[in-house]
Amino acid sequence: MEEQKEMKLKVDKKIWKEMFHYFKVFKKDFMILVSFMVALAATDITFPLLTRYAIDNFVADGDYAGLTRVAFLYVGLAIALALIVLLFIRRAGKLEVEIQYKLRKDAFRKLQRLSFSYYDKNAVGWMIARTTSDAQKIAETVAWGVVDLVWGGTMMLGVSVVMLVINWKLALVTLLTIPILAFISVFFEKKMLVSYRNVRKINSRITGLFNDGIVGAKTTKTLVREELNIEEFSEETHNMKKTSIRAATLSAGYLPMTLFISAVGTVLTLFFGSNMLMGGALTYGTLVLFITYARQFFDPVLELARIYTEMISAQAAAERVMGLLNEKEEIVDDMVEEKEDYGTIKGDVTFENVNFYYKEGEYILKDFNLSVKAGETIALVGETGSGKSTIVNLACRFYEPTGGRILIDGEDYKKKPQKWLHSNIGYVLQAPHLFSGTIKENIRYGKLDATDEEIVEAAKVVRAHDFIMKLEHGYDTEVGEGGGMLSTGEKQLVSFARAIIGKPRLFFLDEATSSIDTESEAKIQKAIEEVLQGRTSFIVAHRLSTIRSADRILVIDKGEILEQGTHEELLKRRGHYYELYTNQFMEEVGMDVLKKKKNVS
Numbered sequence: 001m002e003e004q005k006e007m008k009l010k011v012d013k014k015i016w017k018e019m020f021h022y023f024k025v026f027k028k029d030f031m032i033l034v035s036f037m038v039a040l041a042a043t044d045i046t047f048p049l050l051t052r053y054a055i056d057n058f059v060a061d062g063d064y065a066g067l068t069r070v071a072f073l074y075v076g077l078a079i080a081l082a083l084i085v086l087l088f089i090r091r092a093g094k095l096e097v098e099i100q101y102k103l104r105k106d107a108f109r110k111l112q113r114l115s116f117s118y119y120d121k122n123a124v125g126w127m128i129a130r131t132t133s134d135a136q137k138i139a140e141t142v143a144w145g146v147v148d149l150v151w152g153g154t155m156m157l158g159v160s161v162v163m164l165v166i167n168w169k170l171a172l173v174t175l176l177t178i179p180i181l182a183f184i185s186v187f188f189e190k191k192m193l194v195s196y197r198n199v200r201k202i203n204s205r206i207t208g209l210f211n212d213g214i215v216g217a218k219t220t221k222t223l224v225r226e227e228l229n230i231e232e233f234s235e236e237t238h239n240m241k242k243t244s245i246r247a248a249t250l251s252a253g254y255l256p257m258t259l260f261i262s263a264v265g266t267v268l269t270l271f272f273g274s275n276m277l278m279g280g281a282l283t284y285g286t287l288v289l290f291i292t293y294a295r296q297f298f299d300p301v302l303e304l305a306r307i308y309t310e311m312i313s314a315q316a317a318a319e320r321v322m323g324l325l326n327e328k329e330e331i332v333d334d335m336v337e338e339k340e341d342y343g344t345i346k347g348d349v350t351f352e353n354v355n356f357y358y359k360e361g362e363y364i365l366k367d368f369n370l371s372v373k374a375g376e377t378i379a380l381v382g383e384t385g386s387g388k389s390t391i392v393n394l395a396c397r398f399y400e401p402t403g404g405r406i407l408i409d410g411e412d413y414k415k416k417p418q419k420w421l422h423s424n425i426g427y428v429l430q431a432p433h434l435f436s437g438t439i440k441e442n443i444r445y446g447k448l449d450a451t452d453e454e455i456v457e458a459a460k461v462v463r464a465h466d467f468i469m470k471l472e473h474g475y476d477t478e479v480g481e482g483g484g485m486l487s488t489g490e491k492q493l494v495s496f497a498r499a500i501i502g503k504p505r506l507f508f509l510d511e512a513t514s515s516i517d518t519e520s521e522a523k524i525q526k527a528i529e530e531v532l533q534g535r536t537s538f539i540v541a542h543r544l545s546t547i548r549s550a551d552r553i554l555v556i557d558k559g560e561i562l563e564q565g566t567h568e569e570l571l572k573r574r575g576h577y578y579e580l581y582t583n584q585f586m587e588e589v590g591m592d593v594l595k596k597k598k599n600v601s
């Protein structure tokens, strides 16, 4: 779909109208820029008129005084021209920056507000491209496009009118080559656009191959794909070379062709103009004027052809950015009852006939009911894809039920702002994300006004303090982008500390201890149990040994609760949980035996 849109070769008026409507806050800047460009074109048109005036009135008669007056006028006009150029470049540059700033700010704000579901559907790279390269392309095209469009348009119109008024016959001769020049310019520009687009497409494929080749180097070796990768890569680079040369050849041919046509135009003007001059139908000054105008026509035609294709090329970016800016936030606080204070959360969570799907019609939960009392620890177990994380994310209101209701403390959570719920949640994911910055800063994200003592206290509770103190800079250690300088287990410990520091009323652990070794896990488990006293918590776990002490264990299958009860009750029942547990237990014992065997040998 996107590819098809990219290949559109016509200016899409609807998009540009929408775009300019969005930029109407810059109306004043646009108006000023437009007046500068009209003034610039008027100055450009006036110079040859002045020359004509000088030739016809003073040069022929040898009138030095008159010539001096014209010279002063010339200098005055040149100063005005320089001033306009200075002002318009400054104004267009400023407008470009402002447009880019607005687009980036609005796009980022939108991205921060969009719900989980948006992030499910769109890749990170895609979103980054919208706020960076697309925003830049739009800003550049709009700001400088206005410059070229207004200047080029005014020039062509002004020059044509002046010529037609002075001598319409010669004007028609001079303008004869313009449609040909315009046609060839647009033709070449379009061809070059397609060519360079192809180059860019291949280039992005090459970047992808580079990325796979480097990031996946280890996997490549395990799969013995080195030769295949090299082959694939050289094929693409060869392709790139061929396409780039084609594009370069096209652009090399373009300028000489237009130069030639323009020269033909000048020659025609000179020839017919001279004839008229000899017949006494034209003055010398007018002939010079027409020849100058014939040459001056060349630039605006080329500029307009260029801006035409620039707009085509930028409209895919405009469409994508507008699409993002117009994206509807799926979770909005439109049922919220206005209140000064929404109170504290006690912690009762109820799913009442909840239905849910990610893709319309493909139900993950159907008529799901669950009632959790404040302070209860609920563990969710079940096969991969059974819907455990979905239940947790619904309880957190990262997604909303497509049918039924979720109640917090007996009231539909949609009646209170998302912020109210989210600021009362502690959530630890299997692959937690840390932000660039220090460990201390990362823990503080959980409670912005936390003191250093509270941070250390939180780290101690989750048994992260010891490893942090072993680092060279302790709590001031930089974690790197995404926490890349720490191991997954360490990242999890830091994210635990971040989650508990605010003492949330609701706590969610989604496979959160999976990257921590069994021994540390047992310690953390104990600590968490202490912290969670009196708080409602949902724990999703594959390792069943970690949830033995939960108040209630739910076995989930295809979005339904198959069994529920305490660990002991479920074991006694000898049902699904018993089976899961014994299987896992056997696996762990088997692993232990293997380990011991290895150690002995």
Ligand SMILES: Nc1ncnc2c1ncn2[C@@H]1O[C@H](COP(=O)(O)OP(=O)(O)OP(=O)(O)O)[C@@H](O)[C@H]1O
Pocket (backbone or CB within 6 Å): 120, 358, 359, 364, 382, 383, 384, 385, 386, 387, 388, 389, 390, 391
């Ligand atoms: N963002 C999503 N978009 C579309 N489908 C999804 C999305 N997230 C999960 N699913 C689908 O919903 C179903 C339930 O997924 P969910 O993540 O809740 O299962 P889970 O029990 O937590 O699995 P796991 O134990 O592997 O984490 C799966 O079939 C999954 O493919």
